[in-house]
Amino acid sequence: MATDMPVSRMTMIQALRSAMDVMLARDPKVVVFGEDVGYFGGVFRCTEGLQAKYGSQRVFDAPISEGGLVGAAVGMGAYGLRPVVEIQFADYFYPASDQIVSEAARLRHRSAGDFTAPLTLRMPCGGGIYGGQTHSQSPEALFTHVCGLRTVMPSNPYDAKGLLIAAIENDDPVIFLEPKRLYNGPFDGHHERPVVPWSQHPAGEVPEGHYTVPLESVRITRPGADVTVLAYGTMVWVSEAAAAESGVDAEVIDLRSLWPLDLDAIVASVKKTRRCVVVHEATRTCGFGAELVALVQEHCFYHLESPIERVTGWDTPYPHALEWHYFPGPARVAAALKRVMEN
Numbered sequence: 185m186a187t188d189m190p191v192s193r194m195t196m197i198q199a200l201r202s203a204m205d206v207m208l209a210r211d212p213k214v215v216v217f218g219e220d221v222g223y224f225g226g227v228f229r230c231t232e233g234l235q236a237k238y239g240s241q242r243v244f245d246a247p248i249s250e251g252g253l254v255g256a257a258v259g260m261g262a263y264g265l266r267p268v269v270e271i272q273f274a275d276y277f278y279p280a281s282d283q284i285v286s287e288a289a290r291l292r293h294r295s296a297g298d299f300t301a302p303l304t305l306r307m308p309c310g311g312g313i314y315g316g317q318t319h320s321q322s323p324e325a326l327f328t329h330v331c332g333l334r335t336v337m338p339s340n341p342y343d344a345k346g347l348l349i350a351a352i353e354n355d356d357p358v359i360f361l362e363p364k365r366l367y368n369g370p371f372d373g374h375h376e377r378p379v380v381p382w383s384q385h386p387a388g389e390v391p392e393g394h395y396t397v398p399l400e401s402v403r404i405t406r407p408g409a410d411v412t413v414l415a416y417g418t419m420v421w422v423s424e425a426a427a428a429e430s431g432v433d434a435e436v437i438d439l440r441s442l443w444p445l446d447l448d449a450i451v452a453s454v455k456k457t458r459r460c461v462v463v464h465e466a467t468r469t470c471g472f473g474a475e476l477v478a479l480v481q482e483h484c485f486y487h488l489e490s491p492i493e494r495v496t497g498w499d500t501p502y503p504h505a506l507e508w509h510y511f512p513g514p515a516r517v518a519a520a521l522k523r524v525m526e527n
Contacts, residue, residue, distance in 0.1 A: 189393040191272060195382045196367045199341035199390045200230045202307070203348035204268060206394050208238050211266060214352060218245045218270030218306075227272050228308060228367060250280035254305065258287045266352055273359060274309035275321045283296070288357040289332030304351045304358045309337070310418055310465050312365035312511055317501035322417075322466035327359040328443040328475065334399060335442040337361040339420040340370070340387035345441055346397030352509035354399065355520040363417040371418055373513035402446045408435035411459035411524050414450065414476050416442060419463045419512065426465070426517035434461075434521055442472060446481060454484040459524045461493045463517055468496040490527035493520040 189369035190251070207214045216231060222245040225232030235243040250271055257267040259343065271277050278481030288301040305469035327335045334356050338344040344362070365371045369381045387406050406424050409524050410433040415423045420438045427434035435453055439445065454460050460480050462473040473494045480492055504508050 187286060189391045191389050191391050192289065192381045193388045194341045194345075194390040195369070195388070196338070196341045196344045196362070197228055198250055199231050199345040200348055200362065201232065201234065202390065202392065203345040203352070204231065204234060205264075207268075207349060207352045208234065208242055210394060211275060213264060214242075214266045214268065215260065216270075217246050219246060219248055219272055221245060221270050221400040226270060227268040228364065231270065237385050240275045250276055250278075251283055254280040254283035254288065254303075254325035254376045255262070257305075258291065258472050260359075261288075261303045262299045265303075266302050268304045268306065268352060270306045271372060272308070273319050274307035274323055275318050275466055277305075277307060277323065277390060280477060284327075284333070284357070284359075285330050289330050292356070293332065300355045301357045302355045304348070304360050306348075306360045306362060306401065308364040309361045310363040310365055310368075311502055311507065312418065314504060315502075316504040320502040322464065322497070323477075324359075324361055324442055324464075325470060325472040326463070328472055332357065334358045334444065335361070336399065336440065337363065337417045338440060339363065339366060339417055339438050341382055341390050341469070343438075346395055347399065347440060349394065350399050353396070361417070365418050366421075370421045373422040373511065374425070376510055380450050383444045383512070397440070397449055400441045400444045400446050402449045403440060404435060405438050406436040406455065409432040410434060411461060411521060412437060412450070412453040413461045413463060413517075413521070414438065414439060415463040417465065419465055422512065422514050423463050423517055426514040426521060429514055430521045432521040432525055433519075445479075447483070450476075450480065451483045454480055455487045458487050458489045460484070460488070461495065461517070461520045461524060463495045463512060465497050465512060467499050468494065473495055490524040493524050495520045
C-alpha cells in the first residue's frame with residue numbers, strides 16, 4: 185500500500201473521482217466525458233466537481249449514444265489523448281460493441297503499432313440494488329473474450345483508485361467495471377443487515393495522491409490452506425463471509441484484473457490448497473468462471489483432490505422481484521466450500 189502520502193477515508197465513488205482528479209491534473213492529455221458526467225457529475229456522482237475544476241473542454245457531457253462515445257474516444261486515443269469514458273450502466277454498452285471490438289481492440293494490431301487506443305471505459309456493473317434486468321448485468325466475459333482489451337474489476341476503494349490510474353496510464357483499451365453495490369460500502373450478500381460504510385472499514389483508507397495498483401495482479405484477501413476461492417468484485421466479500429460462516433479455511437483471491445490474468449498466483453494457491461471454488465455474479469453458461477475452471481484444470485490437474493465448483497448467477501435475465509434468489513449469496517458459496525471438502 186502506498187504510505188508516503190496523506191491518506192483519507194473514501195467511498196469507492198470518491199476514490200474513483202480522486203483517480204480522475206489526479207490524472208486530469210497530472211496529464212493534460214486526459215479528458216473525461218460521457219452522459220451527464222460534466223455539470224451533473226454522473227448518475228452516481230463519480231465525476232462530481234471535476235468540470236468546475238478543469239473546465240468543459242476537459243470534462244464534458246456527450247449525447248446519449250454509446251457508439252458515438254466510444255467511437256470518439258478511439259479517435260481521440262489515436263491522436264494522442266487519453267479519454268476516460270463513462271457508460272452509465274454496463275447494460276448499455278451493447279450499442280458500442282462494434283466500436284469496442286472492431287476498432288478499439290484492433291487498432292494497435294491492424295496499424296502495426298503505429299496507433300494505439302489508450303482509452304478507459306468505466307461501467308457500473310452488477311446487481312444487488314434492485315435494478316432489474318437492464319441495470320444489473322455483469323458482462324465481463326464478453327470483454328475478456330476479445331483480444332486487445334484489458335478487463336478490470338476492483339472490489340474496494342484503494343484498489344479502485346490505483347487500478348483506474350494504472351488503466352488511464354496504460355496504452356491499451358481498458359474495460360473498467362465498477363460493482364455499484366460496492367460504491368458506498370462492502371457487501372457480504374446479507375441484504376437483511378445494515379450496510380457498513382467504507383468510512384468504518386479499513387479498506388476505505390485511500391492515499392490522496394498518485395499511486396497505481398499493477399494491472400494483472402491478484403490480491404489474497406483471506407489466506408487459507410483448505411481451498412482456493414477465485415472471485416472478483418462484490419463476490420470477494422461474499423466469499424469471505426461464506427468462508428467465515430462455513431468454518432472452511434478458504435484462501436480467497438481477488439482477481440482484480442480479469443484479463444490479462446495473474447495465472448501464476450492462482451496456480452500457486454491451488455497447488456497449495458488442492459481444491460478450488462470459482463464465484464461470480466454473472467450467468468453461469470460461458471461466464472468467465474468457465475475460463476477459470478479450464479485454466480485451473482489445465483495447470484493443476486494432478487494436484488486437485490476434488491472437482492472444481494462454480495457458484496454463479498443463473499442462466500436467466502436478472503430478476504427484479506427475486507433478486508436474492510439470483511444473487512450468489514454466502515449460503516450458496518458456503519455449500520460449495522463444504523462440497524469440495526467432503527469430496
